[in-house]
Amino acid sequence: MSDIASTPNPRQMSEEHFRFIADLAHKEAGLVFPESKAPLVRTRLNRRIRALKLPGYDAYCALLRSPEGARERRMMISSLTTNVSSFFREAHHFDLLRGEILPPLLEGARRGERLRLWSAGCSSGQEAYSIAMVLADLEPDYLQMDIRILASDIDLNVIETGRAGIYDAGQLANVPEEYRERYFQPAEDNGKEAVRIIEPLRRIVCFRELNLLHEWPMKRQFDVIFCRNVVIYFDAETQNSLWRKFEKYTAPGGWLILGHSERLSEDVAGKFVVAGPTAYRLSPTETA
Ligand SMILES: C[S@@+](CC[C@H](N)C(=O)[O-])C[C@H]1O[C@@H](n2cnc3c(N)ncnc32)[C@H](O)[C@@H]1O
Numbered sequence: 001m002s003d004i005a006s007t008p009n010p011r012q013m014s015e016e017h018f019r020f021i022a023d024l025a026h027k028e029a030g031l032v033f034p035e036s037k038a039p040l041v042r043t044r045l046n047r048r049i050r051a052l053k054l055p056g057y058d059a060y061c062a063l064l065r066s067p068e069g070a071r072e073r074r075m076m077i078s079s080l081t082t083n084v085s086s087f088f089r090e091a092h093h094f095d096l097l098r099g100e101i102l103p104p105l106l107e108g109a110r111r112g113e114r115l116r117l118w119s120a121g122c123s124s125g126q127e128a129y130s131i132a133m134v135l136a137d138l139e140p141d142y143l144q145m146d147i148r149i150l151a152s153d154i155d156l157n158v159i160e161t162g163r164a165g166i167y168d169a170g171q172l173a174n175v176p177e178e179y180r181e182r183y184f185q186p187a188e189d190n191g192k193e194a195v196r197i198i199e200p201l202r203r204i205v206c207f208r209e210l211n212l213l214h215e216w217p218m219k220r221q222f223d224v225i226f227c228r229n230v231v232i233y234f235d236a237e238t239q240n241s242l243w244r245k246f247e248k249y250t251a252p253g254g255w256l257i258l259g260h261s262e263r264l265s266e267d268v269a270g271k272f273v274v275a276g277p278t279a280y281r282l283s284p285t286e287t288a
Contacts, residue, residue, distance in 0.1 A: 017057040030238040085123035088174040109145040121230030122151035125162025152210035163207040165197035221251040229259035243268040253284035
């Protein structure tokens with residue numbers, strides 16, 4: 001393990017420190033860090049150690065172990081998660097949403113039915129707002145209907161960014177021109193020019209902190225669940241238990257959309273029909 005100090009030194013990350021941190025990240029958030037990721041873990045946590053003005057990893061791990069370390073355990077998970085996201089990422093899923101998934105669901109919403117969508121592992125909200133833009137484009141009267149998009153993530157920092165809905169204008173690259181004009185307004189972010197999602201669209205997206213490994217407080221099922229590029233960081237066992245939970249939380253005839261490198265395990269895949277690349281649909285007669 002060349003990137004980890006093998007001799008005890010409180011200022012360096014030893015094998016023991018790395019193991020403790022990797023085990024904690026797995027226990028708390030399902031994240032898997034093989035030894036090859038030690039340099040990444042060290043780079044990200046060195047920042048935390050500096051911010052906390054601690055002398056090194058001995059003190060940092062002691063803090064993580066202590067009852068007072070609850071906040072830092074969350075900050076550590078936040079530092080170790082990968083939050084890369086973008087508007088209209090994996091654009092084919094939004095074509096499917098527009099062409100196949102939403103039209104019948106919006107028909108129902110117009111008749112007064114409840115429509116619920118979920119961006120699970122939403123990062124800073126780009127996925128949830130991309131869903132919202134497609135929906136608003138198809139149904140400009142969306143505010144008059146019972147429509148909500150839940151956007152959840154384990155990381156409070158990204159949740160706050162999503163809730164504010166303020167982005168660097170450079171992030172608009174994949175946003176269709178007419179959507180840029182309709183759903184964004186000019187804004188300022190720490191003195192820099194930025195863009196902000198318009199208020200009506202922000203109103204239908206509800207951001208919540210939620211660790212997918214913990215109990216889910218939602219009582220009802222979702223018509224559409226996006227959980228893309230989240231479980232790739234989990235081991236197979238954690239993935240499998242999540243697939244089973246997602247199946248329970250998908251309404252009959254509902255949709256589960258995964259990231260391009262993610263696949264449902266066989267036992268759960270049998271319950272769904274494959275409806276496009278990493279897009280799955282539960283049978284309309286399936287009950288939870
Ligand atoms: C790479 S981003 C994916 C964002 C978006 N879904 C997309 O595809 O663009 C992965 C997100 O999953 C979140 N995440 C990781 N572990 C999680 C957990 N145990 N519970 C909830 N969210 C988690 C991370 O905080 C991160 O924001």
